[in-house]
Amino acid sequence: MKSYKKKMILNYALLATVALLVIGLDQWTKYLVRTRLAYGSMWSPWDWLAPYARIVHWDNSGAAFGMLQGFGGVFTILAIMVAIGIIYYYPRLDPDDWPMRLILGMQLGGALGNVVDRITREGRVTDFISLGTFPVFNVADSSITVGTILLISLIWYRDILERKAAERLQSEQATAKVGEKE
Numbered sequence: 697m698k699s700y701k702k703k704m705i706l707n708y709a710l711l712a713t714v715a716l717l718v719i720g721l722d723q724w725t726k727y728l729v730r731t732r733l734a735y736g737s738m739w740s741p742w743d744w745l746a747p748y749a750r751i752v753h754w755d756n757s758g759a760a761f762g763m764l765q766g767f768g769g770v771f772t773i774l775a776i777m778v779a780i781g782i783i784y785y786y787p788r789l790d791p792d793d794w795p796m797r798l799i800l801g802m803q804l805g806g807a808l809g810n811v812v813d814r815i816t817r818e819g820r821v822t823d824f825i826s827l828g829t830f831p832v833f834n835v836a837d838s839s840i841t842v843g844t845i846l847l848i849s850l851i852w853y854r855d856i857l858e859r860k861a862a863e864r865l866q867s868e869q870a871t872a873k874v875g876e877k878e
């Protein structure tokens with residue numbers, strides 16, 4: 697029992713560490729943009745790169761990637777609910793399932809990174825990463841998106857493995873039944 701408790705503490709430490717790293721990087725990069733780049737302006741290290749990748753200083757009162765502007769309060773509540781859900785669900789994971797724990801840490805950090813902005817910046821989030829014509833985003837948005845892609849990929853991969861194991865078991869059982877009849 698003591699070993700299980702120790703493992704749970706270590707796993708929660710992983711969740712907290714990943715989430716805090718994401719929040720820290722997100723808030724630090726947003727601070728740099730807000731203090732070094734005038735609102736609405738753009739920076740790129742090389743002129744030729746500017747059409748493809750640039751840093752801009754922009755605010756967003758909607759969801760990730762500029763969707764649903766003006767619904768910042770709704771997204772604050774939603775992000776808090778997601779964070780509570782992750783923290784509630786987390787101990788139900790297998791203590792050895794570190795990929796899922798890492799993914800949930802990324803999603804928790806991303807959700808809370810944007811909540812910090814919404815609470816401290818009157819419902820607005822600082823966005824600054826601009827790639828081509830894609831909507832402007834930030835580190836928290838990236839963490840949520842990459843975490844979601846990894847989550848879907850992990851679930852899909854595990855589903856494939858489970859189906860193959862079930863097929864193998866059925867095949868072995870069918871072979872055993874044929875052997876019993878002979």
